[in-house]
Amino acid sequence: MEYQKYYVPESSKFPIFAAFSLFILIIGASSTINSLDNPESNASLILYTGLACFLATLFFWFRQVVKENNAGLESAQLSQSFVYGMAWFIFSEVMFFAAFFGALFYVRSFAVPWLGGEGEKGLANMLWQDFEATWPLINTPDGGKAFVIAAKSMSFPGWENISHWLPLYNTIVLLSSSVTVHFAHLGLKKGNKKTFNIWLGITVLLALIFVGLQAAEYYEAYEHFGLTLNSGIYGSTFFMLTGFHGFHVMLGGLMLAVMFIRSVFYGHFNEHKHFGFEAASWYWHFVDVVWVMLFLFVYIL
Amino acid sequence: MSSVIESHHDDHHHGPAKGLMRWLLTTNHKDIGTLYLWFSFAMFLIGGAMAMVIRAELFQPGMQIVEPEFYNQMLTLHGLIMVFGAVMPAFVGLANWLVPMMVGAPDMALPRLNNLSFWLLPFAFGILLSSLFMEGGAPNFGWTFYAPLSTTYAPPSVTFFIFSVHIMGASSIMGSINVIVTIMNMRAPGMDLMKMPLFVWSWLITAYLLIAVMPVLAGAVTMMLMDIHFGTSFFNAAGGGDPVLFQHIFWFFGHPEVYIMILPAFGIVSHIIETFSRKQLFGYSSMVWAMLSIAILSFVVWAHHMFTVGMPLAAELFFMWATMLIAVPTGVKVFNWVATMFKGSITYETPMLFAISFVVLFTIGGFSGLMLSIVPADFQYHDTYFVVAHFHYVLVPGSIFSIMAAVYYWIPKWTGNMYDERMGRLHFWLSFVGVNVTFFPQHWIGLAGMPRRYPDYALQFADWNMVSTAGAFLFGASQILFLFIVLKTVMGGKKATPQVWEGARGLEWSVESPAPYHTFSTPPKVN
Numbered sequence: 001m002e003y004q005k006y007y008v009p010e011s012s013k014f015p016i017f018a019a020f021s022l023f024i025l026i027i028g029a030s031s032t033i034n035s036l037d038n039p040e041s042n043a044s045l046i047l048y049t050g051l052a053c054f055l056a057t058l059f060f061w062f063r064q065v066v067k068e069n070n071a072g073l074e075s076a077q078l079s080q081s082f083v084y085g086m087a088w089f090i091f092s093e094v095m096f097f098a099a100f101f102g103a104l105f106y107v108r109s110f111a112v113p114w115l116g117g118e119g120e121k122g123l124a125n126m127l128w129q130d131f132e133a134t135w136p137l138i139n140t141p142d143g144g145k146a147f148v149i150a151a152k153s154m155s156f157p158g159w160e161n162i163s164h165w166l167p168l169y170n171t172i173v174l175l176s177s178s179v180t181v182h183f184a185h186l187g188l189k190k191g192n193k194k195t196f197n198i199w200l201g202i203t204v205l206l207a208l209i210f211v212g213l214q215a216a217e218y219y220e221a222y223e224h225f226g227l228t229l230n231s232g233i234y235g236s237t238f239f240m241l242t243g244f245h246g247f248h249v250m251l252g253g254l255m256l257a258v259m260f261i262r263s264v265f266y267g268h269f270n271e272h273k274h275f276g277f278e279a280a281s282w283y284w285h286f287v288d289v290v291w292v293m294l295f296l297f298v299y300i301l
Numbered sequence: 302m303s304s305v306i307e308s309h310h311d312d313h314h315h316g317p318a319k320g321l322m323r324w325l326l327t328t329n330h331k332d333i334g335t336l337y338l339w340f341s342f343a344m345f346l347i348g349g350a351m352a353m354v355i356r357a358e359l360f361q362p363g364m365q366i367v368e369p370e371f372y373n374q375m376l377t378l379h380g381l382i383m384v385f386g387a388v389m390p391a392f393v394g395l396a397n398w399l400v401p402m403m404v405g406a407p408d409m410a411l412p413r414l415n416n417l418s419f420w421l422l423p424f425a426f427g428i429l430l431s432s433l434f435m436e437g438g439a440p441n442f443g444w445t446f447y448a449p450l451s452t453t454y455a456p457p458s459v460t461f462f463i464f465s466v467h468i469m470g471a472s473s474i475m476g477s478i479n480v481i482v483t484i485m486n487m488r489a490p491g492m493d494l495m496k497m498p499l500f501v502w503s504w505l506i507t508a509y510l511l512i513a514v515m516p517v518l519a520g521a522v523t524m525m526l527m528d529i530h531f532g533t534s535f536f537n538a539a540g541g542g543d544p545v546l547f548q549h550i551f552w553f554f555g556h557p558e559v560y561i562m563i564l565p566a567f568g569i570v571s572h573i574i575e576t577f578s579r580k581q582l583f584g585y586s587s588m589v590w591a592m593l594s595i596a597i598l599s600f601v602v603w604a605h606h607m608f609t610v611g612m613p614l615a616a617e618l619f620f621m622w623a624t625m626l627i628a629v630p631t632g633v634k635v636f637n638w639v640a641t642m643f644k645g646s647i648t649y650e651t652p653m654l655f656a657i658s659f660v661v662l663f664t665i666g667g668f669s670g671l672m673l674s675i676v677p678a679d680f681q682y683h684d685t686y687f688v689v690a691h692f693h694y695v696l697v698p699g700s701i702f703s704i705m706a707a708v709y710y711w712i713p714k715w716t717g718n719m720y721d722e723r724m725g726r727l728h729f730w731l732s733f734v735g736v737n738v739t740f741f742p743q744h745w746i747g748l749a750g751m752p753r754r755y756p757d758y759a760l761q762f763a764d765w766n767m768v769s770t771a772g773a774f775l776f777g778a779s780q781i782l783f784l785f786i787v788l789k790t791v792m793g794g795k796k797a798t799p800q801v802w803e804g805a806r807g808l809e810w811s812v813e814s815p816a817p818y819h820t821f822s823t824p825p826k827v828n
């Protein structure tokens with residue numbers, strides 16, 4: 001029986017740099033946040049230093065892995081380890097979103113109705129007796145004493161206004177980007193690098209459009225609807241869910257962009273070896289599925 | 302699939318680098334395992350010192366030693382450090398040392414990630430501990446950090462706490478991914494799933510639980526951060542949120558977390574009881590199924606921590622029955638351990654002493670858990686010292702004893718030296734007496750109504766509190782002996798044979814002691 005070689009690097013400087021820069025990063029982040037109302041504070045410098053070091057470390061680390069890969073150090077077994085690793089990482093991301101979706105379901109089915117006096121724990125209504133439970137919750141239970149009441153929610157505005165409704169366009173953009181990345185994959189599997197590059201490029205472009213539209217939507221919410229993080233639980237769940245999703249779109253888009261650059265400028269990937277791209281595309285599909293959930297539970301229902 | 306190790310620099314292939322750099326840059330699973338274990342021990346001593354402050358204050362009613370504010374900080378840090386700094390890293394350290402050897406792999410699947418997982422921890426705990434010196438003091442809201450104590454009423458250091466929890470979570474998730482991938486992808490040929498040593502099985506399940514719940518904890522602290530600094534209202538009813546939501550999210554993480562801290566112990570104890578009974582483990586496959594069902598059930602019992610918070614009746618009943626159901630697979634395991642010992646030719650070396658007392662004392666903790674799972678009874682027990690007694694019985698003579706058992710059992714394999722058996726037994730008996738004297742009386746004062754988390758108490762609880770404090774200092778002091786025994790073994794001692802223990806079976810006992818720096822350069826044969 002022939003054994004494959006499993007590459008174990010003798011030692012590595014990347015992890016300790018990554019750990020140390022994360023250390024700087026979180027000290028910076030905590031101090032910055034704690035001194036938000038102090039304009040003199042320089043804490044954000046620590047934050048940016050940490051961030052820059054961390055990103056640089058990641059860059060060199062990944063570059064090293066790519067180099068090792070191209071040098072043929074990696075066996076099929078090691079690639080399999082990367083595949084499993086990526087799959088479990090995505091699972092952890094699923095659970096992160098699950099926490100926020102869970103919070104959304106809990107407030108919608110329990111907390112808000114109880115505050116409005118409905119259900120077994122409707123006793124909670126004694127806190128603010130004028131409060132009526134609705135969703136999207138625009139009037140906060142305290143009647144806007146501590147929170148700012150928005151003019152309007154981001155939910156489905158009815159068929160007559162559908163043409164101005166950004167989330168619909170966002171859905172179309174993101175869903176088609178999942179299709180285009182799949183086309184890229186198919187092209188690559190056939191060994192057709194040109195098809196691959198074109199479809200991958202289109203996918204990156206769609207990612208950018210999505211982020212742009214999302215920014216426009218936030219602008220509209222903040223400037224025109226008065227809907228902010230400060231608008232009670234509807235604003236909280238809306239911005240946190242869509243915000244984390246948007247952040248993941250940027251991350252996934254960045255991964256795809258890196259793959260695009262690697263393919264176009266460095267000639268990486270062929271029909272047999274393309275785990276880097278595959279991992280990024282799985283991530284992209286995952287981000288897409290999260291959006292479908294968001295579209296259903298945040299925007300429509 | 303199988304493998305041999307491949308190295309770039311063949312000239313220094315066979316030994317580790319020298320000096321500090323070895324530890325900072327290492328990708329070797331044994332080095333990283335050692336780092337985890339020492340880190341855990343350091344945290345155990347720091348968290349233990351905090352426990353001594355707590356018990357000293359509780360020695361007598363009235364306030365004698367510390368300010369109430371500082372007492373709260375000690376209580377909070379003690380819990381956080383013991384859970385995230387002592388117990389969890391110790392198990393990860395053991396996994397690092399043992400899993401690759403037990404499955405016949407050259408190393409962990411993702412060696413560089415492994416180094417990162419470890420080195421995040423000292424930084425995270427450095428930040429957490431430094432909060433003691435910040436304005437407003439360290440976190441003071443208990444290890445469960447319920448909102449609004451941890452949001453509206455929290456000291457400014459809570460921001461540092463939140464980010465350090467993020468880092469600990471990232472470390473756990475990466476460590477778990479590594480363990481799972483190693484087990485799934487790096488087993489030697491012939492090492493089928495149902496032939497895997499139980500410690501490996503227990504870690505496969507634990508790693509799955511960790512990857513499932515650590516992100517939820519990250520979500521919880523993120524919501525706290527947003528509530529505190531950015532105006533959201535997740536845990537604020539005035540904006541339509543709910544402080545109880547925090548408890549749901551926390552315990553959705555928290556209950557699986559308690560199983561994360563006990564499943565690897567189940568694996569360890571199974572190996573030790575088998576070895577020193579000189580018999581094959583009774584009911585291997587039922588052990589695996591029991592752990593799997595415990596893991597699955599652990600996702601649907603979280604609200605047994607919240608019976609008194611005001612949930613609808615249907616929820617109270619559901620969580621009560623689901624919790625009781627967990628006692629069944631737990632009972633199966635205890636039965637199997639006892640059945641393994643039955644008619645065995647048992648010898649009582651230190652690891653076995655710890656393992657047997659694990660079985661007995663963990664079962665006591667399981668029974669008090671069962672009492673707590675009864676909703677109407679829990680209305681009386683909740684937030685009393687009875688709960689404190691319960692979880693310390695499952696965690697100290699449970700998780701911690703299993704870790705100590707593991708250290709005595711495998712340290713000859715790690716260092717090549719036998720530990721001093723007489724001192725080991727002395728350490729065991731001191732710890733055993735100390736633990737029971739500390740925590741057993743807490744059942745009684747709890748049933749009598751003494752609430753937990755206060756620095757002062759009513760006079761009728763004075764006697765047993767005094768006893769409890771005496772026990773705690775005995776237990777604490779005996780851990781200094783443990784440190785001494787370990788150091789002595791590392792530095793020298795009777796040489797260990799490869800098999801070390803007469804009844805020991807498994808791949809790790811087939812290699813010399815100490816195990817070579819790279820264990821299996823070609824995959825071993827598994828029959």
Ligand code: HEM
Pocket residue numbers: 445559560562563605606624625627628631666667668669670671673674675679682683684688691692695696699700
């Ligand atoms: C038969 C198994 C078990 C049952 C039925 C059980 C049941 C319970 C219940 C109902 C409570 C809530 C009590 C209250 O706050 O009123 C509780 C608390 C607790 N249990 Fe268990 N438990 C079991 C095993 C374990 C294990 C194995 C561990 C850890 C290794 C553990 C750790 C804890 C902890 C840490 C708490 C208290 C958390 C806190 O409030 O600070 N339990 N248990």
Ligand SMILES: [Cu+2]
Pocket residue numbers: 555556559602603605606
């Ligand atoms: Cu529990």
